[in-house]
Amino acid sequence: MLAQVAFGIVALALLGSASRVVTARNLVHTVLWLGLTLAVTAVAYILLNANFLAAIQIILYTGGVLTLMLFGVMLTHRDEGFVAVQNPSGRFVAGGILALAVFAMLAGAILRTPSLPATPAPPVTTEALGSAFLTEHVLAFEVLSLLLLVAALGAIVLARRKDAGEEGESQGAVLPERKALPTRQPKAEALPVAARTSGGEA
Amino acid sequence: MGLSAYLLLSAGLFALGVYGLVTRKNAVGVLASVELMANAVNLNLVAFSRFIGGHVGQVFALFAIALTVAEVVVGLALVIILYRARGDVRLELMSELKG
Numbered sequence: 001m002l003a004q005v006a007f008g009i010v011a012l013a014l015l016g017s018a019s020r021v022v023t024a025r026n027l028v029h030t031v032l033w034l035g036l037t038l039a040v041t042a043v044a045y046i047l048l049n050a051n052f053l054a055a056i057q058i059i060l061y062t063g064g065v066l067t068l069m070l071f072g073v074m075l076t077h078r079d080e081g082f083v084a085v086q087n088p089s090g091r092f093v094a095g096g097i098l099a100l101a102v103f104a105m106l107a108g109a110i111l112r113t114p115s116l117p118a119t120p121a122p123p124v125t126t127e128a129l130g131s132a133f134l135t136e137h138v139l140a141f142e143v144l145s146l147l148l149l150v151a152a153l154g155a156i157v158l159a160r161r162k163d164a165g166e167e168g169e170s171q172g173a174v175l176p177e178r179k180a181l182p183t184r185q186p187k188a189e190a191l192p193v194a195a196r197t198s199g200g201e202a
Numbered sequence: 203m204g205l206s207a208y209l210l211l212s213a214g215l216f217a218l219g220v221y222g223l224v225t226r227k228n229a230v231g232v233l234a235s236v237e238l239m240a241n242a243v244n245l246n247l248v249a250f251s252r253f254i255g256g257h258v259g260q261v262f263a264l265f266a267i268a269l270t271v272a273e274v275v276v277g278l279a280l281v282i283i284l285y286r287a288r289g290d291v292r293l294e295l296m297s298e299l300k301g
Contacts, residue, residue, distance in 0.1 A: 015214055037238065053267075056264060060271050072230050072282070076230065103214060111206065118206075121255030122255065133264075
């Protein structure tokens with residue numbers, strides 16, 4: 001009985017916050033609702049006896065991704081008050097129909113599948129997960145660490161500002177107010193160093 | 203609760219992500235919708251691991267979480283480039299690779 005109540009609360013919170021993620025007009029609100037969705041997913045992981053995964057979810061998503069996305073919003077929407085562009089209303093109808101179709105297809109497949117297990121298997125311990133990572137899946141584990149390094153370096157290379165002496169970006173469409181802010185340059189130099197140290201920890 | 207309840211929940215999350223993906227114009231909003239869909243997939247993997255047994259589902263979910271983090275890092279770098287080049291982050295401005 002208690003499990004049903006807990007699942008109901010988690011399901012309501014997940015779907016409610018996720019629907020705000022896709023409908024909120026203010027982008028900061030969107031990201032914060034996404035944070036709630038990700039945190040409630042961690043609760044769902046605990047309900048599923050995946051405690052280690054819940055901790056990872058909180059650390060990586062709610063700690064890391066959320067902060068990154070908030071920075072992304074605030075770096076790119078300083079002038080517009082964080083409000084997203086209004087979409088043409090036809091997009092909402094098309095999106096709603098498409099989302100309903102996807103849900104109907106998935107739900108139909110789930111409900112028609114016979115003999116889905118209703119009782120849980122013995123829980124997986126963190127110890128088993130750790131030894132699986134370092135024995136069975138060690139190659140994927142190492143490739144993943146290489147990928148994280150490449151992603152961190154790639155992000156630095158992509159987002160790095162050009163040197164002050166070099167004129168203009170490749171598009172030549174830099175806003176004039178951006179060039180009139182010389183104090184931004186030293187900050188941009190400090191950013192790659194900070195990103196490199198955090199990439200090293202990962 | 204049985205496995206099908208969790209699968210239905212994550213199907214609902216995934217559908218909401220699809221809705222956001224279609225309706226959002228803003229690059230950060232689209233990225234948030236993609237996160238939602240990845241989250242639904244992870245929930246599926248963990249639910250299968252819980253009800254069918256074995257640790258592979260959780261190992262996969264961990265890999266998927268790490269991959270999503272890498273994706274967000276690169277995606278936000280692209281958003282910042284777009285903003286710098288065009289002064290806005292609407293996705294229809296990102297048409298450089300269109301044939």
